Amino acid sequence: xxxxxxxxxxxxxxxxxxxxxxxxxxxxxxxxxxxxxxxxxxxxxxxxxxxxxxxxxxxxxxxxxxxxxxxxxxxxxxxxxxxxxxxxxxxxxxxxxxxxxxxxxxxxxxxxxxxxxxxxxxxxxxxxxxxxxxxxxxxxxxxxxxxxxxxxxxxxxxxxxxxxxxxxxxxxxxxxxxxxxxxxxxxxxxxxxxxxxxxxxxxxxxxxxxxxxxxxxxxxxxxxxxxxxxxxxxxxxxxxxxxxxxxxxxxxxxxxxxxxxxxxxxxxxxxxxxxxxxxxxxxxxxxxxxxxxxxxxxxxxxxxxxxxxxxxxxxxxxxxxxxxxxxxxxxxxxxxxxxxxxxxxxxxxxxxxxxxxxxxxxxxxxxxxxxxxxxxxxxxxxxxxxxxxxxxxxxxxxxxxxxxxxxxxxxxxxxxxxxxxxxxxxxxxxxxxxxxxxxxxxxxxxxxxxxxxxxxxxxxxxxxxxxxxxxxxxxxxxxxxxxxxxxxxxxxxxxxxxxxxxxxxxxxxxxxxxxxxxxxxxxxxxxxxxxxxxxxxxxxxxxxxxxxxxxxxxxxxxxxxxxxxxxxxxxxxxxxxxxxxxxxxxxxxxxxxxxxxxxxxxxxxxxxxxx
Amino acid sequence: xxxxxxxxxxxxxxxxxxxxxxxxxxxxxxxxxxxxxxxxxxxxxxxxxxxxxxxxxxxxxxxxxxxxxxxxxxxxxxxxxxxxxxxxxxxxxxxxxxxxxxxxxxxxxxxxxxxxxxxxxxxxxxxxxxxxxxxxxxxxxxxxxxxxxxxxxxxxxxxxxxxxxxxxxxxxxxxxxxxxxxxxxxxxxxxxxxxxxxxxxxxxxxxxxxxxxxxxxxxxxxxxxxxxxxxxxxxxxxxxxxxxxxxxxxxxxxxxxxxxxxxxxxxxxxxxxxxxxxxxxxxxxxxxxxxxxxxxxxxxxxxxxxxxxxxxxxxxxxxxxxxxxxxxxxxxxxxxxxxxxxxxxxxxxxxxxxxxxxxxxxxxxxxxxxxxx
Numbered sequence: 001x002x003x004x005x006x007x008x009x010x011x012x013x014x015x016x017x018x019x020x021x022x023x024x025x026x027x028x029x030x031x032x033x034x035x036x037x038x039x040x041x042x043x044x045x046x047x048x049x050x051x052x053x054x055x056x057x058x059x060x061x062x063x064x065x066x067x068x069x070x071x072x073x074x075x076x077x078x079x080x081x082x083x084x085x086x087x088x089x090x091x092x093x094x095x096x097x098x099x100x101x102x103x104x105x106x107x108x109x110x111x112x113x114x115x116x117x118x119x120x121x122x123x124x125x126x127x128x129x130x131x132x133x134x135x136x137x138x139x140x141x142x143x144x145x146x147x148x149x150x151x152x153x154x155x156x157x158x159x160x161x162x163x164x165x166x167x168x169x170x171x172x173x174x175x176x177x178x179x180x181x182x183x184x185x186x187x188x189x190x191x192x193x194x195x196x197x198x199x200x201x202x203x204x205x206x207x208x209x210x211x212x213x214x215x216x217x218x219x220x221x222x223x224x225x226x227x228x229x230x231x232x233x234x235x236x237x238x239x240x241x242x243x244x245x246x247x248x249x250x251x252x253x254x255x256x257x258x259x260x261x262x263x264x265x266x267x268x269x270x271x272x273x274x275x276x277x278x279x280x281x282x283x284x285x286x287x288x289x290x291x292x293x294x295x296x297x298x299x300x301x302x303x304x305x306x307x308x309x310x311x312x313x314x315x316x317x318x319x320x321x322x323x324x325x326x327x328x329x330x331x332x333x334x335x336x337x338x339x340x341x342x343x344x345x346x347x348x349x350x351x352x353x354x355x356x357x358x359x360x361x362x363x364x365x366x367x368x369x370x371x372x373x374x375x376x377x378x379x380x381x382x383x384x385x386x387x388x389x390x391x392x393x394x395x396x397x398x399x400x401x402x403x404x405x406x407x408x409x410x411x412x413x414x415x416x417x418x419x420x421x422x423x424x425x426x427x428x429x430x431x432x433x434x435x436x437x438x439x440x441x442x443x444x445x446x447x448x449x450x451x452x453x454x455x456x457x458x459x460x461x462x463x464x465x466x467x468x469x470x471x472x473x474x475x476x477x478x479x480x481x482x483x484x485x486x487x488x489x490x491x492x493x494x495x496x497x498x499x500x501x502x503x504x505x506x507x508x509x510x511x512x513x514x515x516x517x518x519x520x521x522x523x524x525x526x527x528x529x530x531x532x533x534x535x536x537x538x539x540x541x542x543x544x545x546x547x548x549x550x551x552x553x554x555x556x557x558x559x560x561x562x563x564x565x566x567x568x569x570x571x572x573x574x575x576x577x578x579x580x581x582x583x584x585x586x587x588x589x590x591x592x593x594x595x596x597x598x599x600x601x602x603x604x605x606x607x608x609x610x611x
Numbered sequence: 612x613x614x615x616x617x618x619x620x621x622x623x624x625x626x627x628x629x630x631x632x633x634x635x636x637x638x639x640x641x642x643x644x645x646x647x648x649x650x651x652x653x654x655x656x657x658x659x660x661x662x663x664x665x666x667x668x669x670x671x672x673x674x675x676x677x678x679x680x681x682x683x684x685x686x687x688x689x690x691x692x693x694x695x696x697x698x699x700x701x702x703x704x705x706x707x708x709x710x711x712x713x714x715x716x717x718x719x720x721x722x723x724x725x726x727x728x729x730x731x732x733x734x735x736x737x738x739x740x741x742x743x744x745x746x747x748x749x750x751x752x753x754x755x756x757x758x759x760x761x762x763x764x765x766x767x768x769x770x771x772x773x774x775x776x777x778x779x780x781x782x783x784x785x786x787x788x789x790x791x792x793x794x795x796x797x798x799x800x801x802x803x804x805x806x807x808x809x810x811x812x813x814x815x816x817x818x819x820x821x822x823x824x825x826x827x828x829x830x831x832x833x834x835x836x837x838x839x840x841x842x843x844x845x846x847x848x849x850x851x852x853x854x855x856x857x858x859x860x861x862x863x864x865x866x867x868x869x870x871x872x873x874x875x876x877x878x879x880x881x882x883x884x885x886x887x888x889x890x891x892x893x894x895x896x897x898x899x900x901x902x903x904x905x906x907x908x909x910x911x912x913x914x915x916x917x918x919x920x921x922x923x924x925x926x927x928x929x930x931x932x933x934x935x936x937x938x939x940x941x942x943x944x945x946x947x948x949x950x951x952x953x954x955x956x957x958x959x960x961x962x963x964x965x966x967x968x969x970x971x972x973x974x975x976x977x978x979x980x981x982x983x984x
Contacts, residue, residue, distance in 0.1 A: 097944035580685030
């Protein structure tokens, strides 16, 4: 028995070895095979020439991947177009880095990212994809600092932080909430001596990238020192821009994946002391406050739609249509914009559109994507404010409308200023949202007092002052929110001391400045529109009537494969069949070696025991 | 095995009895039959000795036999092939990164392939720490559960408990992850705090950021730890280990149990002297299979842990990592070279898991209980 089994085992082993070798050879051949895909990528050139004429027939389902920063807005728009037009769009929120990668690899029809490919001074190698693409801004917003802080068991909702304080918190220079520098920002709060737990993103994220761009430019020394500690290399003399936040061992940072991850960590009841950077909408959804951030003119502001719109008036948009980075943002002037309403960490989020039919992008998909783009550039922007974002201004909407025309197969309905229903549009071409933005109340000014009203998702919860006896009268706060020409300090009366038991209603009614009336109207209009569900029937084009159609036949472009891969694949297949079929057919039936006199006793015993 | 031998020896026996000329053999056969009817088994020696050992034994094989053999054989081959292919694939894709990093791949803690500095020291350490924590919780739990179910539980409860344990094994790991991240994390804080306060003098239980004498100390430094990940994984490992151990315990021979009882052993005495020695292989094997799962557990660890890229000895302090969680986190956003580094990390995990499972299989097979099963 043993000799024959051993022989067959040897045969089987030899077989496995042979197959293994075959596969090793195959794997050596495969890269050559995929390399032959390159000519295939050039093939659609012919098709591309014919693109402008060709229009998709049906709205094919499309799939996108990317940013979690802007995902709340995208998800809402996708729900809207599905319920109104039955365009099937799937959005997979995996982070900006994953989105850029998925688009480059061709696994997503569109990507969404806060930063473009190949940002200069970046730590990451982030090459532009082979397929043709164009950027288009989708929505603006503020990267907010959502926090979980309690004083005497009551949640703090009016925290204020200067840029330098924020930078020190996220570089582990300030580690406790009662740090004098935080105290200086918050004269009315008696902050506890508990450790600060900075919560950062563990995945590659556009929010991290935006934050690190700001750190590199505005807090260079702190950022460089931190990079040194984290062991990150310097890029052009300073710590680089990164999508993966560096964490220094032993600093008590917590890393979580995706915006939802960091926001839900901070929102846990036991995470007192935690602070994170995340889009404003996540704080609204979690019903948590965000820190007001100090701007250049000495006011602490919140990333509301208006403040973001004002800040982004200074965003420098790349206007060079031949540049691969056409329409991308340069925010260096935003950070130091002197308007009192500015929220410094404001930015745009971008969609990456395919402009060729590479990577299986069809005309039908193009039809869906172009119509979706046309939808969210106009109607979709109405909801931006309520969702926690800020609508795009007119210049970017018009540029975006040009970009969506480049999508193959698309036939978007381009709406003018009148039809677009974008809340930022005004007949004179200015940004209505920014023009009507209210000025911050005097209590938001850097100094010895602070507003008591809540922020972010905890707007309705005010915080009673817990520390600092010398506060200005909150009742006078409204005086500061005068017209644009007003320096804002007129209403401040240092003599009027309200004491620590100051009433909660003081600055709560702020926002009634001269511009407040107009702003209120704008808000009302926005809400009215929202009730309709965002897709009013008037703006639906006749061509976009709901139609249910079956799929159209599609041809899949095949990569030209050479004779060698074919032979290899054929040979491999034959080898596998042979490996499975031959051994049982050829092998002779195992026959037990007859026991000799020595084996007899053992066998006999075993047989006896069994029967 | 023994029945096989009987069949083989039965065939020639019938054949030789039918040969009319061989009177002596027929006589012998008759005597044997008589003996068997009396309940006595004769030695097969005289008959077996007559069989020519060189005569080829031919059996006709029908097409059904061939189809069945081909199907069964290709199934077996395919499993082996796929295993080999996975290994070859990982090696092929990972070789680029391993070439670039050399031995640093094992010793470097940071993981930034695009900056040229990457290694798996920290993630490998984290993987093993999580596995060890999981086992040190899951094995005692599984052992006691299996003992209770197999030895103490009344018949009705026993069946119910077996079902419950099997059901636990069927819960998807993402559910355990959610439970760990949103419930256990917060509720574990006082436990971690207590351990750190009272056993902080043991280095691994100390948490540098935590000062037990500080009345305002918050327990947030105890969130998202390797300890938490280990506990969550333990919950997933315990059911598997339990069912393996329980099955082995159930097989402990009744004769030996009764023998021990007859000699005056208590119930615990039977368990200690018969069941545990008999099931030792099952206990070790079940634990090792659990370890294999603990090392490879991905999504639950990914959800609860705060990933770090340095070796953190303080298992109660924030931060930990594992190879599978690293891959889950990075694969979507990785550049080509980073993917190669992840593949290399995956190869290491593949080899470790395979080693653990082979050792487990070896131990189970070598043991008394394993050989019988």
